[in-house]
Amino acid sequence: MKTLLQLFWTFFKIGAFTFGSGYAMIPMIEKEVVDRRKWFDRDDFYDQFALASSAPGPFALNTAVFVGYKMKGWWGSLFAVLGAVIPSFLIILVIAMYLADFRGNRYVEAAFKGIRPAVIALIAVPFINMLRKLPWYFMVLGCAVAAVICYLGVSPIYFILAGAAIGIVLTFYSKPGEGDTK
Amino acid sequence: MIYLQLFLSYLKIGFFGFGGGYAMLSLIQNEMVTRHGWMTATELADIVAVSQMTPGPIAINCATYVGYTVTGNVWGSMLTTLAVSLPPLTLMVLITIFYTRLRDNRIMQGAMKWMKPMICGMIGAAALLFVNGTTFIDWKSYAIFLVCFLATWFKVDSILMICLSAVAGILLYI
Numbered sequence: 001m002k003t004l005l006q007l008f009w010t011f012f013k014i015g016a017f018t019f020g021s022g023y024a025m026i027p028m029i030e031k032e033v034v035d036r037r038k039w040f041d042r043d044d045f046y047d048q049f050a051l052a053s054s055a056p057g058p059f060a061l062n063t064a065v066f067v068g069y070k071m072k073g074w075w076g077s078l079f080a081v082l083g084a085v086i087p088s089f090l091i092i093l094v095i096a097m098y099l100a101d102f103r104g105n106r107y108v109e110a111a112f113k114g115i116r117p118a119v120i121a122l123i124a125v126p127f128i129n130m131l132r133k134l135p136w137y138f139m140v141l142g143c144a145v146a147a148v149i150c151y152l153g154v155s156p157i158y159f160i161l162a163g164a165a166i167g168i169v170l171t172f173y174s175k176p177g178e179g180d181t182k
Numbered sequence: 183m184i185y186l187q188l189f190l191s192y193l194k195i196g197f198f199g200f201g202g203g204y205a206m207l208s209l210i211q212n213e214m215v216t217r218h219g220w221m222t223a224t225e226l227a228d229i230v231a232v233s234q235m236t237p238g239p240i241a242i243n244c245a246t247y248v249g250y251t252v253t254g255n256v257w258g259s260m261l262t263t264l265a266v267s268l269p270p271l272t273l274m275v276l277i278t279i280f281y282t283r284l285r286d287n288r289i290m291q292g293a294m295k296w297m298k299p300m301i302c303g304m305i306g307a308a309a310l311l312f313v314n315g316t317t318f319i320d321w322k323s324y325a326i327f328l329v330c331f332l333a334t335w336f337k338v339d340s341i342l343m344i345c346l347s348a349v350a351g352i353l354l355y356i
Binding site for chain 2: 061078125126148170
């Protein structure tokens with residue numbers, strides 16, 4: 001029980017004090033789980049984290065799952081996930097309840113007019129950074145996928161499935177060690 | 183049955199949410215804005231801004247917010263948040279158990295390789311969908327975008343940047 005509560009509390013703190021994307025949480029999770037609690041050694045942690053970040057779903061929660069599972073099995077995962085979810089759930093709930101009332105306010109509306117272009121910049125930069133690291137044919141594919149999802153309203157799910165399918169088929173047609181698998 | 187629809191939508195968002203928050207955003211847009219019309223692209227952009235400034239993963243923040251605004255009560259929020267937490271609690275548990283076998287699996291690596299450009303495209307789509315008449319109102323919007331783009335490029339903290347763009351908005355649009 002003590003470990004379960006520790007798991008809950010550790011991830012509660014992580015959920016309450018890390019802002020922005022999941023990647024921003026890595027240093028804090030690492031500090032808590034590796035340095036402070038010594039639940040993992042560093043290499044092990046990074047190994048499992050790599051896997052957690054390629055699984056679907058928010059990776060703060062995926063990380064909570066593998067850390068929790070190692071400590072206390074499925075219950076450990078559950079407590080860690082609850083800890084990670086509850087702070088943002090409560091904060092956003094309060095905001096959702098009151099934001100509508102503030103929207104009519106001219107200062108709030110003016111502030112949001114300034115914020116909206118900033119949000120687009122915030123998403124555009126990681127897009128370009130990710131695009132730059134791809135080979136040219138994947139760059140073209142990435143841009144085409146972006147346009148089709150946005151302008152034709154096609155669900156991104158089809159692209160995820162198609163990508164996985166093509167990748168799997170090509171793996172069967174290439175010999176081991178041929179081509180890069182990174 | 184709005185609760186069931188919300189639950190299924192967020193379950194889909196969770197299970198196909200590869201590649202982190204921004205990639206998930208394009209799934210959220212597709213379900214919330216394009217398919218169901220539960221919110222406008224501009225409202226979603228505002229939520230993204232709010233969730234940048236509040237702690238926690240963007241997917242959880244969006245789920246909680248949308249769950250509340252669409253149903254008007256706390257149960258809606260709890261349902262959507264639960265839906266988006268289910269993939270970690272099921273799939274990720276399995277991945278953890280079969281971890282050593284999955285790590286060096288060629289098939290999985292092959293699949294991941296081709297999913298990468300798709301995920302990249304999803305992030306691009308998330309940015310593109312926000313580009314419309316309500317986000318870019320006039321030349322001042324473009325100026326804010328340009329400054330913020332450069333700031334993000336040179337790794338200025340995103341919370342600071344949103345705060346500053348809010349101040350800029352108040353100064354420019356009042």
